[in-house]
Amino acid sequence: MRDILPADKARRERVLSVIRELYRTHGFDEIETPALEEYSRLHAGMGGDNEKLAYNVLRRGLDAEAIESIGQAIGRAADNISQLSDLGLRYDLTVPLARFYASNRGQLPGVFRAIQIGPVWRAERPQKGRYRQFMQCDIDIIGDDTSRAEAELMVASLDALDALGLEGATVRINDRRVLDWMLDSFGFAGDERPSVLITIDKLDKIGPDGIVAELRERGATSSAIDAFESFLRRAQTMEYNAFGERQIRKALPENAPDDIVQHLVGIGEAVAAGRPSTAATVEEIPLVFDPFLVRGMGYYTGTIFELAHPSVPYSLGGGGRYDGMIGRFLGQQVPAVGFSLGFERLVDLVELDADAESQAVVLVHDADVPVAELVAHKAALLRALSPSKGRVRLERRVKNFKALLERSTADGYTAFATVSAGVEPGSLELKPLS
Known part of the structure; x- marks a missing residue:
């Protein structure tokens, strides 16, 4: 965690102001949620590795004797940690939004477009560009299961980067259902898929050889690894700066599910329509299909995406569809999809002059x-x-x-x-x- 000096604070607020106003012009409304959420919500198995990084808050009223007694129990059973803690600091803004929507649904429109901007906390290992308290800028659409929702999020986020002077950004896109289908077609068993996805997520860092070696080391199904390796090493003609049904199908094994492919194509067509100044046709839109994009959050159920800019080798944001989360709180399924900007990384790239009129x-x-x-x-x-x-x-x-x-x-x-x-x-x- 860190202190922010006046000049840096003013600069951060100027960047936030640009993002906030751009999102408002796209029809999103800003909300605010508490820093604390119930322990059970933060540890419901939806936050992936972030749940392990959550800061838990000690129950009020526990004396030293009670803490020592529970502490001894924790030593025998780690899941008893909830006996010591009943609250925690939020590690993202998505879990709080799902709880917010479930609590306030009667006062919200059928399709709700939310802006959330605020700090979150994770017990990260401190390093450059990674902090234990950091700002997130999220937009989410709840109640729309069509490709329009993803397209609105992508257009708004790309427009936000343009407004900050970071033109030329692209969105890498995939679908968790595509990943499941591919792993099934290669022959990986259901119970080994989570670990296989963890390995596949390293493809851009360790390459095909490293992926295959790690899968064999993990003891994944041998015949499935052989099929996957054959797919990775297939001869192919890469098509850059293109996004359409042909490009998507070329990047996947044969007979990819039509409904998923068409959903992705629909997103591309909508983004092309929403950014006419940069995309005359669907072939030229700033989307890149990446069949091995994984994203680690456990709550993603469909489309997933990451924001890339040519000036840096890391992503500047990302998100995806999490249709199953709100139902955990509400008791009925509600479609939802969100996009989060990595503000701490983004703000270091932006050069905004002070307001010329000030x-x-x-x-x-x-x-x-x-x-x-x-x-x-x-x-x-x-x-x-x-x-x-x-x-x-x-x-x-x-x-x-x-x-x-x-x-x-x-x-x-x-x-x-x-x-x-x-x-x-x-x-x-x-x-x-x-």
Whole structure:
């Protein structure tokens, strides 16, 4: 976890403002959910490895003797951890959204488009670009089982990156049902598929040889590994910057399920229609079909996707369809799909200038200027500036005047004026800081 200094905080808020307003123009409404959720919800088997990284909150009212007693039980049975904890910090925004929708469905439209922006917590191993508290920016559509929902999310997210100056992004897309069908067609048994998917997810890191070697080391079905290896090493003509039924079928074994293929094709057609400035036809849309895209969250039931940009080798976001989650809370199935931007990675790539219309002024005053005069100067300047855009800060003059101005510039201020005793409010001369 980390502290964020004023200049960085201002920059982060400008990026968030662009994302938030872009999503609102696409018809999404912002909601807010608590940082804490019930332990049972956070550990319901839907969050994949993130459940292991959750911060749990100790039950209130436990004395030392009770904690020691339960602690001894935990030593014998790890699943007794819930006896110590009944709440936890959210590790993503999807589980809280599912609970929110189940609790408030009667007050929401039939198809609900949600924006959620807020911090989440995971007990990660700290490293560059990976924090234990970090911001997520999510949009979700609940109540729509058609390809329109995925297309709306993708168009809005691609538009958001364009608005941040990161044109040229693409979305890698797959379907968890495709993965299940492929593994079945190769001959992998149902109980070994979770571990096989963990290995397949490393394809871009260790390559086909590494995948085959690891599958054999794991003891997966030998004949299935042979079939999978043969598929990986088949001769094929790669088609880049193209997305359509022909390209999807070429990337899969023969006789892929028509309904899944058509769902993916429908998404491509809708994205092409939603981004006419960048995609004249479905063949040119910024989608790439990747039959080995896995994504580790346990709640995905259909389409899955990741956001890529040519400037970095890692994804800038992702998501998928999780039609089974809300039913766990509501008692009836409700279709849902979401897209999450990786804000901490994204913000480091964005270069946003301060608002050109804003004026941030530092008033550098002598020590002998009366307080009433200082407040009058500040009030007069705020009235002269745009009410929603102006900022004024008072700074006492110091010996190192240059360092004071440099610090003010780093804090986002654009102009300064010097204030001496007896000067009339409104008569100060503003000078640019850069």
